[in-house]
Amino acid sequence: MKFAVIQFPGSNCDQDCIAAINGIDGLRGEYVWHKQTSLDGFDAIILPGGFAYGDYLRCGAIARFSPIMQAVASDARAGKLVLGTCNGFQVLCEAGLLPGALVRNRSLRFVCDMVAARLEVDDSPFTHGCPKGSLLRLPVAHGEGCFFADAETLRELNDNRQVILRYADNRGCIVPEANPNGSVENIAGICNRERNIFGLMPHPDRASDARLGSADGAKIFLSMMQTISANSATSERAKQVA
């Protein structure tokens, strides 16, 4: 199974993503330069962290117009899994593929820390390997990771169970002290209504091995692989029935 890792000028977690993906049996990651126009042959798409286009204008504002983004959008519409971590999340919001926006941290500082993120759903294609309420220990490293959405969008996110992760303390409580950046309702990661696009500020790519302090990030890539396997098995069966 092959995952694409998009490289924008200024991406800097692309290698982390490739290492995390290649660390899982049966998965292979491949770089795709942002000037490419097709993602055919890839089973999933990763938008890595970094500073695409130097974060000029706004984080992700220019990257969203890179040629590859048309392929990301059309493949996402067709149901392909798309994961955006950190800067990748910012790009997805700017592209309108995820609701809301990421603004400057409330804390007046760049945060570089290990956080606990509580899983809010148990049926996400990206996290179904972990039960609802469980905590993922993942690193964050960002200056503009404060998730903002207006009241109506927030209501929709909650009503449709699109909030996948919230920052929590070590007991799993959603408290202001556990919020590293001022995100509204401690939101750390959300998906689209169709549930196949997932963006989060923490870095699963930097937590793919216990030697890095946590292997919880690998659970996300593993869940993606399992979802894709299950989906292709289902469509195979459907073909046989037809």
Added chain:
Amino acid sequence: MKVKVLVMPKAAVLDPQGNAVRDAMRHLGMPEVRNVRIGKYMEIEVDGENGELESRLHGLCRDLLSNPVIEDYELQKAEVPPGSGVADTGQKSEVRRQRSEGRGQRSQVQ
């Protein structure tokens, strides 16, 4: 034509940068400062001048120069006096304000 684009965070969006500058101004001896909001100011030179160009500029203000989820923009068309050869005098300028109401107005990546 020369246009100026002003992009400001929406009132509902927290502006920690503005707050930090406000606090610094108070610290530097101006306790009267009530609020500071920080946005972006852009000067854009465009070849030609017509309504169609302007409406395309508005499109780019929504799609690229601002993010309607968190920002409002203001496009000011500065008229260059004939023969002046340099930037506008600032005396005659037409202000077109656009309050983008959240979502839906921006074109998505196709």
